[in-house]
Amino acid sequence: MSIIKDQAENLRKTFSKNRTKIILVTGGKGGVGKSIVAVNTAVNLAKMNKKVLIFDTDAGFANASILLGVSPTVSIKDYFDKKLTLEECIIKTPYGIKLLSTGMDIKDWISFQKNFTRKAIEEFFNIAKEHDYVIIDVSAGYNENLKPFYIAADNILLVTTPEPTAIVNAYTVVKALSILEVDGVVDVVINMIRKRSEANTAEQVLRKTIKEYLFKDIRNVFYINFDHLVHDSVKSQTPISSFKPSSHVANDLMIIAEKIENTTSEHERKNSDNLLKKLLLLFGFYNR
Template sequence: MNRIYHDQAASLREEFINVPTKIITVLSGKGGVGKSIFSVNIATDLASKGKKVLLFDSDAGFANASILLGNSLKNTLSDYMKGNISFRDCVQETNYGVKIISTGFDFTDWQIFQNNFNDSILNEFLILLRDIDYFIIDVGAGYSEKLNNFYINSDTIFLVTVPEPTAIVNGYTLLKALSLLKVEGEIEIILNMVKNKNEVNSVKSVLSNTTRRFLNREIKNFYEISYDENVHLSVKRQIPLVSLKSSSRFSKDIMSITTNILNLKVEHPISFTMRLKQIFSKSSTN
């Protein structure tokens, strides 16, 4: 029996050597800049374009992606680790074609999860992701050394900020931390809640020049998302704005970003299976 299990596991991992699933991590230097709203809306728009999307809400203690998608959080990975449910029970379907899986952890639970992450759980994730085009990870605000492997193993990182001095400083600090980690994936800036172009040009100049001068790194893409009062309505109604009002300024900006995501072609030097193991297993932390 063990021989059969190991053969199946080996076959599964072999299948994932060249898996096309893209890992996208969304983060921010501080809270309140619309990080989770951005994650939910790009996930929804990608799903509306026929892509299979799994949104992983890993913001320990502050998970809210399911609420923004109109779903009550029933089962989490925390419940699974306690032996109360199966792994598949952790995956929530939504009305927008996006699947959600949430840690449901507080900070202590996350450490327990990493300490107990084994080949069996890895295989569960691989089976789940076998049919997924985009694995979007919404992480907590600010830099956390515990999440280094999330950053390092992403194909693309979206750093969400707003045109305010404290947010820009925190965004740059996070950008510096990511650059020191020498992440392989592209780091792209999302400037959210933009009210006028002068804000964009000033922030873009400061971040681009500072990053180039002190970190020796270029920001490949710098996206703008317009300030839109409809965002508050979508949060209140728990419907992603790209679905609620596809003609809104916010939605059009999101759609422009997802068009570029659809053209994302990244060849990461590490296999998908190894990256997934590094993301979740504490034993793989650098």
């Protein structure tokens, strides 16, 4: 027991003054623009002179690098293969943010599923504390492998579209999160809106669902209108926030980053050592 206490004390000293915020971006299904929201939020926070790391955990399908216009020569697989340290797997981008990618090959997916252990999580959080924000872009749906990140997130951005299938799948993710008793603040992003009435309906359904299963209210609901410029920015491999910063859709995305930066919840004010407590929880040193 004394060893565990010693380890906990070392973590406490390391993280007691840390204010890193962990933002987890998730969605019920693919194609809702989850990675676009994650990448542009990261880019916009960097514009505010924040240190941002984005971790693309969608192994085998990781596309944050494409959206950022970078061609990674390394991925977390190099860490698992013991070729590089985790720090050496992090890629710099032209937008002032750093990227840790799980890779786009099926072998990367196998490696990630097999090797993403508690030790890797601990090393990741040691890197995380050097940043103001860590944005974790998780695969669509619920991934048991990433359970520690759902628990550790200060802010969960649940991305959906107004389409019924997307809402149903978002509903399923909320039910999965309820099992974990997540503490993070929940924000909803309704993307690709063509009719405001459909977005309003989607918001009502998700507000009710989150209240029922997570016993909390949605803090913010963000609306992002459909715009062909997003497709153009993806083709050019440039985040829309830089591709056409004056556009309405870029403004919609900027609002998300501004709210995240400017809004400090009561929960966060009372828990300035939030990252520490969640680390202790993850590594078995702290009970709810």
